Amino acid sequence: MNNHRWQCIDAGSDYCPCYLAETMDCITCSHLKGKEFCDCDWRGVCIYQSFTFEGNRKKDPRVDFHAEIVERKELGDKIIVFTLRVPHSFARQVNQPGSYIFIRNKDFGQYFDIPISVMYVDGQKDLIKIAVEIHGVKTKTIKNVEDSMSIRGPYWNGVFGLEHLKQAQNANCLIVTRGIAQAPAILVTNYLLRNNNAIDVLIDQGSTDYNFIEEFCKVKNLGKCDLYEPEGIELLQEIMDKKSYDLIFIGASDYLQKRLYDSVEELKKKKVVTTNNNEICCGEGICGSCTIYDMNGIPIRTCKTQFIKG
Template sequence: MNNHRWQCIDAGSDYCPCYLAETMDCITCSHLKGKEFCDCDWRGVCIYQAFIFEGNRKKDPRVDFDAEIVERKKLSDKIIIFTLKVPHSFARQVNQPGSYIFIRNKDFGQYFDIPISVMHADCQKDLIQIAVEIHGVKTKTIRSVEKTMSIRGPYWNGVLGLAYLKQTQNAKCLVITRGIAQAPAVLVINYLLRNNNAIDVLLDQGSADYDFIEEFCKVKNIEKCNLYEAQGIELLQKKIDTQDYDLLFLGTSDYLQKKLYDSIEKLKDKKVVMTNNNEICCGEGICGSCTIHDINGVPIRTCKTQFIKG
């Protein structure tokens, strides 16, 4: 078994070491897992050394702060786009694929924290944009937010397969996305464009009934379809059969991801990046709501953990 298949997204950041170091549950550092030897394979600043330097304690965690709502754009009864004013460093930190934040109506307690993907970041004006789909108990509280909202971040594990994404340059890529999952797809597309990649987009607007890609990305090759119908699957199959794509991005639900994998055999042979659709609650790897188990039975805290192909 390869012990180095999983790596913490926060390793080496301003938030490392974290709570998990104090409880000897660190995702990356073998010493902070209770082992007597080092086999972490981490190439950054030593996490164990940083932990000792901090006095055997974690670094200061992320904290909530109030963000001014510069614009509130209601697309439908269910979709609202918020433009938020944030500190300059924060805008820079979330201007990368997989970035997400927790938002909350200040009139409610922390039980109402909602993980939301960052859709767009303007580092010159220090603005970020998020798209909120009003769906359940938590998101319904956002309807009444007008002037400010409480946010916490930055977090970066909203997309799985970042290693593939960051290695892709001067290549041909296919983005497949549906509904509100277009929001995290925007940062993915713009990142790929900055690295001189050619991008085709297969878009199913789904219940969002809105084209975020056309509004926020300079992409010309956008084809629309219904991925739950046979014609949509056939279109995707044709594109994969006829085009030599180096990377695929799946911005869809887990159900649709599985449906596509079951329907299109060649997907299993491609480099695929996908949205992290697991139940994220705390973002710090503590509560366990996002935990899944790999084929070896190892529990994976998906709010913080990336798969590293050995």
């Protein structure tokens, strides 16, 4: 069995070592899991050394700050797109696939933190865009936000399969996405375009009834369908039959991801990147809300853990 299938997205960052190092639950470092020998296979700066250098303590964690709302755009009754002004370093840190932040109406406590994918980044003006779908207790508190909101971040594990994504160059890539999952698909698409990949997009606007991809990405081959209907599955199958793709991104619910896998056999043979749809509450691997178990029964904190092939 490969013991190195999972790796922390925060390893080697400004936030490593974290709380999990202090409790001997580090995702990557074997010493900080309680083992007496080094078995981490980590190629960056030694996490155990960093922990010792910090006096056997974690580095400073992410903190909340207030971000100015530069623009607020309502798309129907359920979708609000916010343009937020953030520090320059923060804009740079979240300008990569899988980036997400926690937002909150500043009049409410931390129980109301909401994990939201970063949709678009303007690094020159230090602006980020997020799309919030209003449907539950937490998101309803965002409807009344006007001038600023509380933000915590950056976080980077909103997408699974980042290793495949970052290796894709001069390749044929297919983006398949539905509804509000277009938001994380935008950073993915623009990242692939920067690396000279050819992009085709198949989009199901879903209940959002809005085409974010077309607005924020310069893609030429863009098709539309309803992926919950047989015709949508047939169109996906037809697209994959006509062209060989090196990488496929699926931005959709877990249910729809499984439906596509079960219906289109060719997907099982491809490098696939997907959205992380698990319930994220703290983002630090502490609360356990996002925990799943792999085939060996090992608990995986999906708010900050990536699968590593090998």
